[in-house]
Amino acid sequence: MRSEYVFTSESVSEGHPDKVSDQISDAIVDLFLSKDPEARVACETLTTTQKVVLAGEIRCKGVYENGDWAPGALEEIEKVVRETVKAIGYEQDGFHWETFDFENYLHAQSAHIAQGVDSSGNKDEGAGDQGIMFGYASVETEDLMPATLDFSHKILHQMAQDRKSGAAPFLEPDAKSQVTLRYKDGVPVACTAIVVSTQHAPGYDKGEKEAELKAYVKSVVAKVIPAELLSDQTVYHINPTGSFEIGGPDGDAGLTGRKIIVDTYGGAAPHGGGAFSGKDPTKVDRSAAYVTRYLAKNVVAAGLAKMCTIQISYAIGVAQPLSLYVDTSGTGTVADEAIEAAITKIAAEKLGGLTPRGIRLGLGLNKPIYKPSAAYGHFGRKAQGDFFPWERTDLVEDLKAAVA
Structure with missing residues (x-):
């Protein structure tokens, strides 16, 4: 250093056009998870002058099954979208929550993706995509950001x-x-x-x-x-x-997932490239980034390092991570390898492992908790009730004991 x-x-x-899109996408995730904790959602939102467009792939019991919308579902989706924009505060000629044109192109999740992600027989739930994810924490602020x-x-x-x-x-x-x-x-x-x-x-x-x-x-x-x-x-x-x-969207078009550095660590840590908003927690772009933040924050909170970066990787359809890497940039009080071993052990005991299912069940991610994360950062927030569970520091004593 x-x-x-x-x-x-x-x-x-929250009124930036890309963030408007993120909040709409996560409002849709929350809506579907409130109906079905096992819902599959990949919702993208485009916002521009007096227009909001949804696109993506979904599966949700009681809302969208076998290619058909449940009665009233389309109207409920539009209501949620308009209420999200209203809460942000847009009542302008070029973008007004009550009068913008709304289009919904959400459709069924690909059966080929579903067969890789869903558990069946002896096969555990697999990762929703391949990729690398990073978590980070630092002693710079009380929120370890x-x-x-x-x-x-x-x-x-x-x-x-x-x-x-x-x-x-x-x-x-x-x-x-x-x-x-x-x-x-x-x-x-x-x-x-x-x-x-x-x-x-x-x-x-x-x-x-x-x-x-x-x-x-x-x-x-x-x-x-x-x-x-x-x-x-x-x-x-x-x-x-x-x-x-x-x-806002009148001045510049907005798209879901274009503010990934704002969402994470402001450039102070690496980013795997995957966005969070609009995705249900089976997507490791989201859930694995959350669990690595959770683990890195606990490492720093335990006094094992002044800063900690954790990388994890997955293959689509495969449950177990391909790699886990810890880097404390020379600030660690114990070897990085010892922290890696401790994290693996504690994650297995406390979360049920670092599989997609272990992460989302261990952290309680199958709930409508995502819209608040879609503005002002997914990390460094206060864990409150079901919200921001990845910000808890409840592994501190376990980590200290594991490396003692």
Whole structure:
């Protein structure tokens, strides 16, 4: 590791067109899992000016079976889509929750995929696709996340709360943030730059109103980023292009799965390439990324390393992972190989193994818990009830005992 460097991560708001698509796709996943815990969903969403289009493959008892929709199912899907957009806050001429044109092209899951994924006879449930997935944790923040990403998410989340409460009525849903920190010996020591671009009401791109918007953004930054990291050397770029009135799907088309670095670790860790939103938990793109975060977070929480990256890989239709790799970047208190052995042992005991079925049953993923994850990051969130179970740190004592 370099002793001193500058690093940047970005986030996008719930009103960003790609995030609108992610939230719609995960609202569909939640709808189907609420009807059938064994539902199969691969839902992609396109959003653009006054239009939302769904496409993908599904299987769900009581909703879509043998190529037929259950009575009322299509209407319920459209209702969920419109309610998702309404909750985000889009009531604009170019994109309005009540009046956009809606098209649904969801259809039956491929029988050839199903035969590889489903369990039958002596065959365990297989992975929904081949691929590599990564999990990561770091001591940079109390949530064990990269600080650059954690701050970027929290700036936009606070702005969304203020927009919805009326505290910042000049804000519109679409926004982006970017935080640059200087690190020394792996610890953030200064914030060198902040970028925030936010959609705004007419007139907030000039004069006193522009000054009001910029002062507001700086006040949010001051709430989120520790005071000792901010100084008169911190450079702010707030709406650097000038005007940002046309935004969301009206300003730029949105697609599910285009913000995978925002969703994970802000570039501080590798990414296997697979998106999360719109996929049921048999898809290891999602569930294996969750379990590796869970394991990496527990490794760091147990004090076994200051940072931990875990890679896992699968083949489509095959239950057992092909590989498991741990890298603590020289920060481990025990050998990485010892952590690998401990993880394998504890996962078998506590989760039922690192098979797709073991992960989704062990973490309780067959539930309608995904829509909240589709904005402001899938990781670094608070585990609450059934939500964000991969953020628990309940393996700490087991890991300590396993490497003692």
